[in-house]
Amino acid sequence: MRKGVDPARLAAFEVLKAVRVDDGYTNLLLPAALARHGLTGRDAAFATELASGTIRRQGTYDAVLAACIDRPLRKVEAKVHDALRLGAHQLLAMRVPTHAAIDTTVTLVRQQVNQGAAGFCNAVLRKVATQDLDAWLAQVAPGDLAVAHSHPAWVVDRLRSALGGRADELPDLLAADNDPPRVTLVARPGRATREELPGTPTAYSPYGVVLDGGDPASVPAIAEGRAGVQDEGSQLVALALVAAPVSGRDERWVDLCAGPGGKAALLAASAASRGAAVTGVELHHHRARLVARAAGAGPGLAGVVQADATQAPIADGSADRVLLDAPCTGLGALRRRPEARWRRTAADLGELVALQRALLAEAVRVLRPGGALLYATCSPVLAETAEVVAATLDAHPGLRLDDARAHLPAVPDADGPLPGTVQLWPHRHGTDAMFLALLRRE
The missing domain is CATH 3.40.50.150 (Vaccinia Virus protein VP39)
Structure with missing residues (x-):
């Protein structure tokens, strides 16, 4: 009997498709996808990082994938391209064993596309797995900050200009753009206090905390509208x-x-x-x-x-x-x-x-x-x-x-x-x- 598709990976795959086809927003699509597949806790966190991280770093992964495919990426079926990016993110940026990253992606493509596409993905991802990310970047885009940090070149140019005389900070800025964001809460003054909110106090706002974990909606002050996510x-x-x-x-x-x-x-x-x-x-x-x-x-x-x-x-x-x-x-x-x-x-x-x-x-x-x-x-x-x-x-x-x-x-x-x-x-x-x-x- 063939293995079923892992629900977390299927949820991430569905989010990528909705972002691509419907111009959806990742942060709005994820809660519904997680609920649809009954994902909570570590599984929900895995699906969230898989979807968001893949979309953030797709520019980098496309450069690697292009080096592993004997045709232009634009000629790869869109659903297969989505799956290849998901697989590349697991192989190059997440602590997922190589066999698990490849096998689960191939299973996903087999069930969501067809057997031929699954074989193609298997071959491509095995090539991706032959090197780590640093080695791939040295091969496909040495010294190219746009590819290394997965930003369009015009964005890199604008951010460099915005930094002014501190353009040496550009790599740090681009890297920070790829860090998963912290969930930050705010106590609305006169309605809630920061002490009511679970988490670590923010460095500069007297009303904020960085949530250590869990669902913000479960915080009473959030549920009652006396505090918010901001x-x-x-x-x-x-x-x-x-x-x-x-x-x-x-x-x-x-x-x-x-x-x-x-x-x-x-x-x-x-x-x-x-x-x-x-x-x-x-x-x-x-x-x-x-x-x-x-x-x-x-x-x-x-x-x-x-x-x-x-x-x-x-x-x-x-x-x-x-x-x-x-x-x-x-x-x-x-x-x-x-x-x-x-x-x-x-x-x-x-x-x-x-x-x-x-x-x-x-x-x-x-x-x-x-x-x-x-x-x-x-x-x-x-x-x-x-x-x-x-x-x-x-x-x-x-x-x-x-x-x-x-x-x-x-x-x-x-x-x-x-x-x-x-x-x-x-x-x-x-x-x-x-x-x-x-x-x-x-």
């Missing part, structure tokens, strides 16, 4: 705006582009303690609902408006504090969004930068004189950070750049590309590569 970098974005002084009234806060709601929830919890309230603006209906659910009913949330934030239904100069976490390439969160590096192209930048400038101009419009505006992106790319801010300052003579660094004093080595701006990095701070700029209207 990268420490995102926590620091909200906290920097909260810490910035404003002159006069401090009651009306606005979160443009508020979905999915993590920062809005942290802002709302902080606003409530000051007698202020946050209005969230979000274009998409389902994301607007997520904002309302995350921020919760209570005095800290004035409401969530479903609207285009480039034409926000908010009066001129009416907001005391404004957060704009702008849509961007997401190249600062490649640890958590493994498919993003393969979906974005250099051509996307022009459209995104135009949108960022329009959104920031709208944020300036609704900000009152003496108030505080925080512009943030989950990208360190200069076109989306320093260049957007500089263009906005040029277009608004009454606008000035303030010192965001002063409001995150515990964070070391985080000077951004413009004076007073903040740039977080995964290889330096263990966070997403968030950019922060604090702006004020005279």
Whole structure:
């Protein structure tokens, strides 16, 4: 009797297919795949690393596979290509015995494709197994950081530029993008305390912990909406705006582009303690609902408006504090969004930068004189950070750049590309590569 397909590997295979065919997102697809196959504990962790790690490192594995196949990779059937990548990840990056990695992949292909494809996979993976990853890289791409760290070449070039005079850190940054992300929780002030949350306190946010293990949904404060799952970098974005002084009234806060709601929830919890309230603006209906659910009913949330934030239904100069976490390439969160590096192209930048400038101009419009505006992106790319801010300052003579660094004093080595701006990095701070700029209207 032939062996059945291992459920963890089948779950990972299904995730790869959904990412490829349906433009799905790995972090959203995995929970359903794990539940569908009844995977928990170590099996769930194995399937998660197999799917996410394979997608992160597919550029590296494709270079190795191309050296083991006598035809162009584009002519290999897509399902077979997915399976070969899964097998390569087990052989070259996971502690899976060679025979187990090959046999289980061949069984998977036999049952999901056909016997001929299974034989082909067996032959290819046996060639892959003849060398370790370092030896393969020395053979197929010596000195090529893009292949070695599985990033598109244009992304490597943009990250090198973003590092400025510290481009020697580029290999460390690229390696950090491939590290599995830590699950970080946040206690929403006034609703939960950090001591309620299981895990190790975060280095810079006074409200965060790094979860040591287990399901975040099983934490009571998470289940009750008093705490959430949020990268420490995102926590620091909200906290920097909260810490910035404003002159006069401090009651009306606005979160443009508020979905999915993590920062809005942290802002709302902080606003409530000051007698202020946050209005969230979000274009998409389902994301607007997520904002309302995350921020919760209570005095800290004035409401969530479903609207285009480039034409926000908010009066001129009416907001005391404004957060704009702008849509961007997401190249600062490649640890958590493994498919993003393969979906974005250099051509996307022009459209995104135009949108960022329009959104920031709208944020300036609704900000009152003496108030505080925080512009943030989950990208360190200069076109989306320093260049957007500089263009906005040029277009608004009454606008000035303030010192965001002063409001995150515990964070070391985080000077951004413009004076007073903040740039977080995964290889330096263990966070997403968030950019922060604090702006004020005279």
